[in-house]
Amino acid sequence: MSKHYLSIEGVFKTFTRGNLSSQVLSDVNLGVERGEYISIIGHSGCGKSTVLNIVAGLIDPTEGCVILDGKEVRGPGPERSLVFQNHSLLPWLTVWENVEIAVNKVFGRSMSRAEREDWIRHNLKMVHMEHAMYKRPGEISGGMKQRVGIARALAMQPKVLLLDEPFGALDALTRAHLQDEVMRIQNDLQNTVIMITHDVDEAVLLSDRIVMMTNGPSATIGEVLKIDLPRPRERIELADDPRYNQYRQAVLRFLYEKQRNVAASA
Structure with missing residues (x-):
């Protein structure tokens, strides 16, 4: 051990x-x-x-x-969640949906829909991106994309980032x-x-x-x-x-x- x-x-x-x-x-x-x-x-x-x-x-x-x-x-x-130099966001999804897809994958069976929505909102707020949650990656800056990537990684509650x-x-x-x-x-x-x-x-x-x-x-x-x-x-x-x-x-x-x-x- x-x-x-x-x-x-x-x-x-x-x-x-x-x-x-x-x-x-x-x-x-x-x-x-x-x-x-x-x-x-x-x-x-x-x-x-x-x-x-x-x-x-x-x-x-x-x-x-x-x-x-x-x-x-x-x-x-x-x-173990990984954030790349390239944000790796899915361009056809909104900021909210890019985080949601990770949250649903990890917590889909352990959180209610309302709890998952609160958790997504919490993580976007933590990186100051709640104002752009319905925009797509092509509509936000490079720095904002990285914020969303970090929010998505943190939303998985990893032991190691x-x-x-x-x-x-x-x-x-x-x-x-x-x-x-x-x-x-x-x-x-x-x-x-x-x-x-x-x-x-x-x-x-x-x-x-x-x-x-x-x-x-x-x-x-x-x-x-x-x-x-x-x-x-x-x-x-x-x-x-x-x-x-x-x-x-x-x-x-x-x-x-x-x-x-x-x-x-x-």
């Missing part, structure tokens, strides 16, 4: 096509506590998305396993606003979050710990940095906080050294 709420244990992943094999991950081990916000960062090709997809149950590890709340992860499940570069396609102002919203929601719900990002400032601002991956192939966890900054966090105040800048420099130093090693071996 794992002592952690979520445990990635001895995970290897090799992709094979014909006679060619490529080992993407090599002996990845990570323990995550309940309510923790974890960011995974690293250069392109380091296996970040592969780790997330293994936790989501979308792909199986070649070796090792993932344990969540005492049970081994085997395939996708509503206890998985975020795959959820703000990567947004402009800087929208990204900052959504980061603040995610911090507020996570502070209110105390849910467990694993996020992939390429943004160092985003990782330091949002995370309790930052997991830094080595370069692929055969990538693994190089360092784990604990972010000891009080919550709630205000980005303007943190800009002048020496600890914030030390954490930021530590991540940049790690990434720079890995990039320099690649250049040296080329």
Whole structure:
């Protein structure tokens, strides 16, 4: 029995096509506590998305396993909801219907229709999208679409919320606003979050710990940095906080050294 709420244990992943094999991950081990916000960062090709997809149950590890709340992860499940960089909303459904389809799937037998409707409304309100519940994705902005995607994921009441570069396609102002919203929601719900990002400032601002991956192939966890900054966090105040800048420099130093090693071996 794992002592952690979520445990990635001895995970290897090799992709094979014909006679060619490529080992993407090599002996990845990570323990995550309940309510923790974890960011995974690293250069392109380091296996970040592969780790997330293994936790989501979308792909199986070649070796090792993932344990969540005492049970081994085997395939996708509503206890692990995933928000992609692309919002993945169904364009022919309204905002309300995009959340409703997930709620009906998970709670259709355990909630009455009135309870489900209240729950949908609650989650849209939490991301400030109740005003647009009858609009279709093509009628709202990119940031609004991501809010709906987050509402849909949270409406499933997952044990772990998985975020795959959820703000990567947004402009800087929208990204900052959504980061603040995610911090507020996570502070209110105390849910467990694993996020992939390429943004160092985003990782330091949002995370309790930052997991830094080595370069692929055969990538693994190089360092784990604990972010000891009080919550709630205000980005303007943190800009002048020496600890914030030390954490930021530590991540940049790690990434720079890995990039320099690649250049040296080329």
